[in-house]
Each structure stands twice: as C-alpha cells, then as structure tokens.
Amino acid sequence: MKEKISYTQEQLDIALLKYANEGILRTLSEIKSEIKSNFHWMLGLILGIYALGITGLVSAIGKAYSWF
Numbered sequence: 001m002k003e004k005i006s007y008t009q010e011q012l013d014i015a016l017l018k019y020a021n022e023g024i025l026r027t028l029s030e031i032k033s034e035i036k037s038n039f040h041w042m043l044g045l046i047l048g049i050y051a052l053g054i055t056g057l058v059s060a061i062g063k064a065y066s067w068f
Helices: 009-065
Strands: none
Touching: none
C-alpha cells in the first residue's frame, strides 16, 4: 500500500516561493538578453550618427574656408 505523503504549510509555502522565483529569474534573464541585443544596435546607430555629424561639420567648415 502506498504511503500518503503530507507536507506542512511551511514546506508548501517554500515550494511555491521557489517556483515563483524561478519564473521571475527566467523572465529577467530573457529581458536582459533582449536589452543587451538592443544596446548593441543602439550603440552602433549612435556612433554612426556621430560620424555623419562630424563629417558634415568638417565638410561645411572646409567649404566655408575653401579647403575643397
């Protein structure tokens, strides 16, 4: 005959908290990887815009002083 396993309320609470924490940690790790991916794209975009701005500024100054 199978023995009936009984848990205390504290054991059930601990198990529920552990399950909830694992779900939260999994979600946070997914969000972190998404942010990391988006950060690289955003950094590349910002650096590209700065490069265009600097070349535009040098071009405008060069045209104003007849360097070109």
